[in-house]
Amino acid sequence: MTMAPTIDQQRTRNADREGVQRAVSLWLWFVAALVVAMIIVGGATRLTESGLSITEWQPLLGAIPPLDESHWIEAFEKYKLIPQYHIMNHGMTLEEFKFIYWWEWSHRFLGRFIGLAFALPLLAFWVTGSLKRGSGVKFLGVLALGGLQGVIGWYMVKSGLVDRIDVSQYRLALHLTTAFLILGLLVWLALEEWPNTSAPTGEAASLTVRRMATFLLVIVIAQVVLGAFVAGLKAGFIYNTWPTMNGQWVPSDYWTTPWYLSFFESHAASQFNHRMLAYLVGIAALVEVWLVWGRRFDRRIQTTAIALAVVVFAQMGLGIATLLTHVQLDVALLHQAGGAIVLTLAVLHLYVVRHRGTSQIAAGQLR
Incomplete structure (x- = not known):
């Protein structure tokens, strides 16, 4: 027996x-x-x-x-x-x-x-x-x-x-x-x-917070794709001014022929699109912080949301610096590394948001 x-x-x-x-x-x-x-x-x-x-x-x-x-x-x-x-x-x-x-x-x-x-x-x-x-x-x-x-x-x-x-x-x-x-x-x-060994420290995320966390990860990945086209077209070497593009808010040579290839083959369009989506990522990150700020959500949800917003704006600063320095090697590599860190934190935040309430996250993993 x-x-x-x-x-x-x-x-x-x-x-x-x-x-x-x-x-x-x-x-x-x-x-x-x-x-x-x-x-x-x-x-x-x-x-x-x-x-x-x-x-x-x-x-x-x-x-x-x-x-x-x-x-x-x-x-x-x-x-x-x-x-x-x-x-x-x-x-x-x-x-x-x-x-x-x-x-x-x-x-x-x-x-x-x-x-x-x-x-x-x-x-x-x-x-x-x-x-x-x-x-x-x-x-x-x-x-x-x-x-x-x-x-x-x-x-x-x-x-x-x-x-x-x-x-x-x-x-x-x-x-x-x-x-x-x-x-x-x-x-x-x-x-x-x-x-999973730690006890929850607050309430599970609301549906709105979960949807925003998912949206953030989606647009971060989209921004990676746009950044890749900027790199492939060497579009960072033109329009090296900010916030305008050589005095224009929308570059005059945005469109190419045929028009539907502008998003993939126009130097001006690829850089403009990358700039615009960066602003959207920044706004979305701030909205997520606002959604979790002062709520009784698990503190790990709040911590990762704030960390993501901070890194997103640091990455935006590196992107601007990359343009202004005409893609100086060390600055450009910091920008590329920053993209990897932003993605990592976006995944981390989404994981915490989705799993708080269905499973526990080890405190040591996120502290």
Whole structure:
């Protein structure tokens, strides 16, 4: 006859289970941090015009950089065959080529490292039976999306190897948006995995607050997409004034032909749209703070709403600074990192809003 566990044994089991859940959550947070680093390095690769320096896609052998002078010369000769070299970098020295090569190699290597940092611990957690029911399938989905992201990255690079001197803004937007989606999924799953041990500190969020939190996340993702088109079109290098665009509130060259491509191919339209949606995100963030201010909602709902609003306005300031400095590298990279932080907090706020009342959030996770 099997005896029921004692209270002490049950407590020990619960503590062990919580410890494993924390380990899984921390692993996901670590991978999310790597994705943020990947987004920043990708921005540097784009801004230094380094993305086309490696003209081949070798998922395994590509992890090995040129090891001697002959290999460097071979890689350089391949780069000399594409339009970017002939039009932009004709006469470039081998040392100058190495500078852009290392940026692109670092970007690709970090992508490979993220894949291993996700896949190997996942395998270990799975084999040891440490995953909650249903978590394994979700993690496999993220792993598959990460593999697809590698294919999308090469699909993007290919667009700049034949008839262009840069990559397609459509493919860049797809690549960057997918990176942000992966980040958002990792953050959400990390929150789900953290053991629920704390007591609520207030009321559940109202329907209005929940809808606004969802709306905020949707428009933040939309803003990422618009920002990707600004980056792909290099639209940040024009209209470097604020609050007007060279004295105009609406740029006179907003529309292109045909008109419906203006949103994706007009430099003026892409920057204007990105500015306008930034204002909407800022207003929505303030409205959410107003909706939770002074209410008896769980304090974590209020804390995340305020934190999100603060970061949104800091990000707006970085966006303005990026324009005024004519896309200075360090400022632009801070702006790209800021976008990742805004998305993270938007996901965090939505999670807290949706789960307060249906499950508890660990206080240590949000403090």
